[in-house]
Amino acid sequence: MSTMFALVDCNNFYVSCERLFRPALNRCPVVVLSNNDGCIIARSNEAKELGIGMGEPFFKKKAFLQRHKVKVFSSNYGLYGDLSCRVMSVLQQLEPDVEVYSIDEAFVRLPAHAEQPVIQQGKKIKQRVDQCVGIPVSVGIGTTKTLAKIAASVAKKDQQCSGVFFLEDSVQKTILSTLEVQTIWGVGRQTSNTLNRHGIYTALELQQSDPAWIRKILGLPCARTVMELRGQPSIPLEATPSSRKSVVSSRSFRHPVTELSALKEAVSWFISLAANKLRNQELVAAQLHVFLSTSRFRTDIPRFSGSSMATLPQPTSTTSVLIKAGMQELAALYKKGYPYNKAGIMLTGLGRADMQQQNLFVPAESKRNTKLMAALDQINRRWGRDALRYASSGLQREWSMKQSWRSPAYTTNWKELPVVH
DNA sequence: TCTGGGGTCCTAGGACCC
DNA sequence: TCTGGGGTCCTAGGACCC
DSSP, rough: OOEEEEEETTTTHHHHHHHOOGGTTSSSSSSEEOOGOOOOEEEEEHHHHHTTTTTTTHHHHHHHHHHTOOOEEEEEEHHHHHHHHHHHHHHHHHHHEEEEETTTEEEEETTTTTTSOHEEEEEHHHHHHHHHHHOOEEEEEESSSSHHHHHHHHHHOOOOGGEEEEEEHHHHHHHHHHSSSSGGGOOHHHHHHHHHHHHHBHHOOOOSSSSHHHHHHHHHHHHHHHHTTTTOOSEEEEEEEEOOOEEEEEEEEEEEEEHHHHHHHHHHHHHHHHHHHHTTTTEEEEEEEEEEOOOOSSSSSSSEEEEEEEEEEEEEOOOHHHHHHHHHHHHHHHHHTTOEEEEEEEEEEEEEGOOOOTHHHHHHHHHHHHHHHHHHHHHHHHHHHTTSSOGGSSSSOOOOOOTTTOOTTTOOGGGGGOOOO
């Protein structure tokens, strides 16, 4: 038997995280909101049954949610990130080749000649995560990652398979013929529109089309998907994460912001967050991009969206150096009179901090900076990430996020540990 | 009033070179 | 009138993912 892939997918992950510490929520409809309490990004099954869609704006559903007594949470990424790590480490204890695909999903290579049938291996994974972490998962198994994804969606929907499904050859045709192309991993709206125009509507029809022709009209990624549907692995499992290529930090504001001074505070804060992330991974950045935009949903105001890039004198992760460059870009980008609702920064040209190439014309960055940053990070690790911060990131924070219903950081903050009587 | 944030890969087209 | 061709590198933008 050829090698098999399993996709392990946490069910309604953010909701499951909230429920873990509040079992009383187990039968209630629950939703979790995006940053800024903007959209609904996670729903319990009960909430899905009420017809609440993924990504729906919260303000449009607020009354409805109240009426149906749906419990609402702001997102709590500290908690979700920590529980995600626990799930992933359980998987890594079971199998050597695990690709952490997202915060709530992982691909696992199942041993080719195991004594256990794959379905048993899948059940074991599910049971172990349940026992060690308490987060329910679905497991889909197939001969390629794309087929494993499809199997996982069946596992999730079909009550009869109790969370584990193997997409065997014998059932493949039947299942693929009922799936719309849009539901396939890697096929989005644009691609599915194009496919539809060519008379291809189901996963089965896509599987049976000519990869060379698909390649011509839709490009390489889609041609790979066709191969994967045919059972020929074309998207390899990446057990060792490739090094990161960019770091982004951006937020929507609570209220529109027009003043340059407030934008400076926000951008300084975003830079502090991103620079810290850079240092945690022992990276430095060569470029800094600043971007700024008005709401893309409002038609009653003048609109603006733009970005500006600075090439740093030398790659760095020092907050003060980055803030200085960022303030210059922001000033160049800023136009008076627009109600901005979002700003952000992106760091690119990332390289390892210990392998920097020195610039002939610029003195090497002082050791003082490195030590200062280490001290800053240590203090903030201990006392909270904004215990010590740059004055330029402000105290008033008119622009800060809305987060009205955040649960405690049960597992990552000593002050917020759950209390047992 | 109020519509997320953080990523990756691919492709087309421009600039530049010989 | 007629005005090469091919290669590389870089960037912006599109599409997709969760």
